[in-house]
Amino acid sequence: MRGFLASSIGVATAAVLALPLALPTPALATPSAGAVTSANPAGSTQSLPLVPVGPAVDRTPGVPGMSATPGGPETQGLAAREVKTFSMVGVVWDDVATELHGRVQVRTRSARTATWSDWQDVEIHNSEHAADLDAAERGSGRVRGATAPLWVGESDGVEVRVQAEPGAQATRAGSRLPTGLRIELVDPGVQTPASGADGKNSGPEGDDKGEVAAPAMSMETAESSAANVPHAALGANEITALDKADSTADAIFASDGELTAAAAPFIGPRPRIVTRKGWGANESLRESGFVYTSTVKAAFVHHSASGNNYACKDAPAVLRSLYRYHVVSSGWRDFGYNFAVDKCGTVYEGRAGGVSKAVLGAHTMGFNTNSMGVAVLGSYTSTAPPAAAVDAVARLTAWKLGLFGRDPRAKTTLVSGGGNLYAKGRNVSMNVISGHRDGFATACPGAKLYGKLGTARTTSAKLQGRP
Incomplete structure (x- = not known):
């Protein structure tokens, strides 16, 4: 298995995270130098650290799910930014045994229409989809906590916010959110010409439909x-x-x-x-x-x-x-x-x-x-x-x-x-x-x-x- 993609980036400049949907599309930040990205026909993953967002009173009120009360629940996120093309998003964190109690929301910009989606909830499933506790897979040291992934279609911009549930118990690190929160932006890559987009055989290799022969199997x-x-x-x-x-x-x-x-x-x-x-x-x-x-x-x-x-x-x-x-x-x-x-x-x-x-x-x-x-x-x-x-x-x-x-x-x-x-x-x-x-x-x-x-x-x- 390839190692988990990870890197560090500098602390992002504080920005207003929760923007009302009626406002014009925000100016996008370019990816920081520390962002983990790859571009490959076989697919790629961009892994971007989330940063603290505060204080709650500084954010625009009226955005669903977000507190506008000083001293409100702890929040981390990522300001709207332009990224390499992706189609699926999810949030991961360092310790698979630590649960995330709160709300995860994203909105994305379509690569085809340049329009932003509404805020969408990402389901939090806290390890129930995972290997058993005594399985070698679970104890590999590479497993991380993760939300369910969300399919958003071909996109090139993203904004993220993760807010702790009011009254959520603090973790061992003293935070109400897990440590090492990251947004994962997944590009599925493309299939070889020998496979149809619907998974069906697209015809014999080299037939009269002009199909291109598949490369040799790895x-x-x-x-x-x-x-x-x-x-x-x-x-x-x-x-x-x-x-x-x-x-x-x-x-x-x-x-x-x-x-x-x-x-x-x-x-x-x-x-x-x-x-x-x-x-x-x-x-x-x-x-x-x-x-x-x-x-x-x-x-x-x-x-x-x-x-x-x-x-x-x-x-x-x-x-x-x-x-x-x-x-x-x-x-x-x-x-x-x-x-x-x-x-x-x-x-x-x-x-x-x-x-x-x-x-x-x-x-x-x-x-x-x-x-x-x-x-x-x-x-x-x-x-x-x-x-x-x-x-x-x-x-x-x-x-x-x-x-x-x-x-x-x-x-x-x-x-x-x-x-x-x-x-x-x-x-x-x-x-x-x-x-x-x-x-x-x-x-x-x-x-x-x-x-x-x-x-x-x-x-x-x-x-x-x-x-």
């Missing part, structure tokens, strides 16, 4: 792709859909005949899955090798909390941004979820290691062992998930859980790895298809998506052919 890409053989050829952009009978035959072949007789009748039809190569994962970012658990007993459904302002053709770029945010900004070994689903119902391979295997993820702190994590791209607290996305979750779980003999309507027992709901070592009864909030005190996967899990369970079981 060692890391070959390693990731090989984990999906024999379900797909080495270097495939997708794993094709199969009907129920062919899915069973494929699973028996891939398992060298080790698939249990009890599981075989209830393997659902395999959905089409866009591989990591298909969505353009930069395999040099992640740690080499894969980590597996013994089985898959449950599926945890999440939302990415990255907003719904994306088109389905942009989903690969959203995934590349999430991946870079998880690894470069948050310090994880790889993409956190085992699978992702976009709002049009396309299924994507997440963490590397093989779509049919029990790959250890970093999606549900305390319950990553013997489970899988599925993230529906978007925010579904107050917005209903599209039917296509719910159906995709059902199709994916019918196949993947079926490989391990799991009934989507049943209960299972998982051993807690430690978290804020269950003590480490406790046996916990869970639905085989659960929401993230069932294993951790969190709003994820959003009330609207959580309310659809019953439908997903029923559909998944029917696809498996269960009575």
